[in-house]
Amino acid sequence: MKILMLAWEYPPRVVGGLARVVYDLSHRLIKDGHEVTVVTYKDGQDIPEFEDDKGVKVYRIDNYMINPNNFIEWIMQMNFNMISKVNQIIAEQGNFDVIHAHDWLVAYAAKTIKNSYNLPIVATIHATEAGRNSGIHDETQRYINDTEWMLTYEATEVIVNSNYMKNELQRLFGLPYEKINVVPNGVNLSTYNGIERDYDFRRRFAMDNEKIILFMGRLVYEKGIQYLISAMPKILNGYNDAKLVIAGKGGMLDELRAQANALGIGQKVYFAGYQNGKDVAKMYKAADISVFPSTYEPFGIVALEAMLAERPIVVSDIGGLNEIVEHRVNGMKTYAGNANSIADSILELLYNPELCENIVRTAKNKVRNEYNWNKIAQDTHFTYQKAICQTMAEKQRRQIEQEKNKKMQKTKNPELEIKNLLGFKKRQAYA
16 A cells, blocks of 8 residues: 555654654555655654655655744645645656644644545544643634544545544544544553663652652643642642652643742652653653552553553543553552542552552553554555545546436437527416
């Protein structure tokens, strides 16, 4: 298959989890014998416009010297440039078999290419605007929500990463249930090969006697970091040798720092900043417990990374996290947005090393068996096949319809039609 991937982020540009999903899926599809072309946004002067990334052809477009007035206009400009680049690629290398569009950010490019070249779209919705914001509250959010609907409408098949998201899309957009395919995200099983706990690295964030409670992710409201910080006084009261390390960047950084200081625990909360490359794996290995207290999480790939790192995890009982974790079996669950519940689960792990060992062992086996990219790529390929077959069937139906219309036109008697028309006009005049 010749597969066209459209995504607004691809390494080294990493905004969220989408970049890693596109990267890992593309490389697995290449190993399965497919041809994958990624068209994405170029972020930075030193990044090449074209790259053969271990078999994946990566084309990066720029918005040049045009500076749009707002984010929506910036996205539209990016879509225009994506269309231009794809037209050039198809002119030089031939057509694709399927378009894989990742989220609303590439919706208009996907729709235009679909209509221009009669290609099926498979759309992956990684998250929804309504879910991120607990509803639609302003016109920008409404525009994004409507664009998400448009992409799912134009798509032949839709992929989501959890049953939670399948229900959400059906509720929000009224999609047919059979059009939505649940294909979970995965992790690279070799991520931690050769990486052990680095004590020199660990000492940058905590003392040797301190247990590191780690949060890794974007510092935004729906990630629930504010509730984790609120849980720290109770945790420290029960286990003083604990330290919260928050790794990531985002708009809530100053607010979260102020919250920690207001609670009098500023010295026990360390903001490590954005982690990149191998530092991510080192950070997971340095931690004793990883916590993901999200209030909205369509999937939760960070939980899989922490599980693979052989560290116990604590998650909220919502979204994809709720489907990944079984309480006290391969992780701990807490009530979403409940600091007291978060503290109780973390303290139970700190007090019970045997429980931690059992959780770690079960969690790693689950990740290896259910969230490996071999299986995920096969499921995605099957969805591509469904979309292509439906597009071909629709094309054949139209051809048959056109042939029927042509035959009907040939069998009509022109003289009889003229007589009937004249007779109708006479009757109309008489009336």
